[in-house]
Amino acid sequence: MSEKLNTLFDSFKQIKALIVGDVMVDSYAWGKVERISPEAPVPVLHVQKKEHRLGGAANVALNVKSLGATPVLVAVSGQDSAGNSLCQLLEKEGIETNGIVKSNHRPTTIKHRVMSGSHHLIRVDDETDELLNTEENTATKETIAKLLPGCQVVIFEDYDKGVLSEDLIAYTIGLAKQHNIPTIVDPKKRNFLFYSGVTLFKPNLKELREGLKIEIGKPTFDNLTEIANTLRDKMQVEGSLLTLSEHGMFIDHESEKHLAHAWHRNIADVSGAGDTVVSIAALCLAAKTSPLLLLQLANLGGGLVCEHPGVVPIDKDRLREEATRLGLG
Numbered sequence: 001m002s003e004k005l006n007t008l009f010d011s012f013k014q015i016k017a018l019i020v021g022d023v024m025v026d027s028y029a030w031g032k033v034e035r036i037s038p039e040a041p042v043p044v045l046h047v048q049k050k051e052h053r054l055g056g057a058a059n060v061a062l063n064v065k066s067l068g069a070t071p072v073l074v075a076v077s078g079q080d081s082a083g084n085s086l087c088q089l090l091e092k093e094g095i096e097t098n099g100i101v102k103s104n105h106r107p108t109t110i111k112h113r114v115m116s117g118s119h120h121l122i123r124v125d126d127e128t129d130e131l132l133n134t135e136e137n138t139a140t141k142e143t144i145a146k147l148l149p150g151c152q153v154v155i156f157e158d159y160d161k162g163v164l165s166e167d168l169i170a171y172t173i174g175l176a177k178q179h180n181i182p183t184i185v186d187p188k189k190r191n192f193l194f195y196s197g198v199t200l201f202k203p204n205l206k207e208l209r210e211g212l213k214i215e216i217g218k219p220t221f222d223n224l225t226e227i228a229n230t231l232r233d234k235m236q237v238e239g240s241l242l243t244l245s246e247h248g249m250f251i252d253h254e255s256e257k258h259l260a261h262a263w264h265r266n267i268a269d270v271s272g273a274g275d276t277v278v279s280i281a282a283l284c285l286a287a288k289t290s291p292l293l294l295l296q297l298a299n300l301g302g303g304l305v306c307e308h309p310g311v312v313p314i315d316k317d318r319l320r321e322e323a324t325r326l327g328l329g
Contacts, residue, residue: 004329008287009320012068015286017279018148018181019064020140020172021057021157021164023075023100024109024127025082025089028053033116043121045114054089055111056275057157059313060186061095063279064155066313072147074099076136076163082108082126099147101139106130109161131162144172149179153286155278156185156195166194173197182285184241186278187211193235200253200285201237202278205244219247221259228252239291241281241298243274249302251295258292260299276314277302296328 028051033043054062061071073095077083079102086108087097109127113120132140140163148154154176158164169191176183182199192211195201208227209216212234216223219242228240228250239253248262280301284294300322301314323329 002329011287012283015069016151017064017153018072018151019060019155020074022159022161023058024055026053026055027112030115056159059275060157063313067316074143076101078108082110131165153282154183155282158188160188160190169194184282196235199238202241219244224250249299251291253291256291260295263303273302276305
């Protein structure tokens with residue numbers, strides 16, 4: 001097994017990652033469809049199993065934990081049953097809940113997924129995307145100020161649900177810079193242009209098209225380099241990690257540019273792959289890994305979690321074994 005990889009994975013144990021963003025509960029109902037409803041032309045699911053899982057920024061925290069590091073989660077949840085379920089799930093996984101700001105004015109986001117075997121029939125979202133009110137925003141800032149100084153990397157996990165705003169983003173990036181802590185963001189459309197000055201900006205193709213209002217054909221090294229240069233010039237980001245679905249990933253960081261093609265996988269579900277990618281990239285950033293190895297591990301990990309139905313965290317041992325087998329590092 002690669003000594004370099006062993007040293008890197010062992011170093012994750014010393015890292016605390018502050019995760020700021022939108023948390024949610026992923027609710028699953030699995031069952032069988034054997035008939036069509038007489039009331040409407042829709043399938044009738046006979047439910048056989050129900051499950052709640054951590055989603056959004058909470059799934060990033062779970063991935064960070066699965067990689068051996070310590071997640072420090074800052075988010076807002078409602079004073080409701082879904083919020084209680086969220087905290088119970090976090091506690092069950094050994095993740096601290098002292099960074100969760102409770103709100104009486106907004107519900108906890110819960111995504112209900114209805115599954116027949118590995119087939120995704122429908123998703124029902126119970127949520128708000130309104131920005132935090134003044135009281136909630138102030139409480140979140142105070143929580144960040146208290147927890148950030150003890151961390152080695154900051155992850156913004158943005159799902160456009162209202163926790164992250166231009167004000168909160170600028171405040172957190174400024175505080176991280178004061179403490180010389182690198183930052184990485186998994187952006188969405190509403191706040192796309194507000195992450196000026198982050199260390200590593202990680203959009204996917206859809207987010208690039210919407211955020212920069214550009215058309216992107218088949219990704220190539222040359223046009224990805226042009227996009228990375230645009231991000232650097234327009235947003236003053238230090239580097240970018242572009243996720244390209246079946247085309248792999250591209251990194252522009254520390255004067256290095258690399259394109260990694262996607263590994264062939266039996267894809268069951270792409271849900272949560274971005275959470276895994278940003279988690280791996282963040283820990284590699286904190287560990288001062290080379291841009292190429294960061295790219296390779298994030299690309300590999302994102303593919304591995306897609307082999308499982310539903311949102312699941314990365315398996316650290318599987319990632320290390322696969323990376324060793326492929327000769328990464």
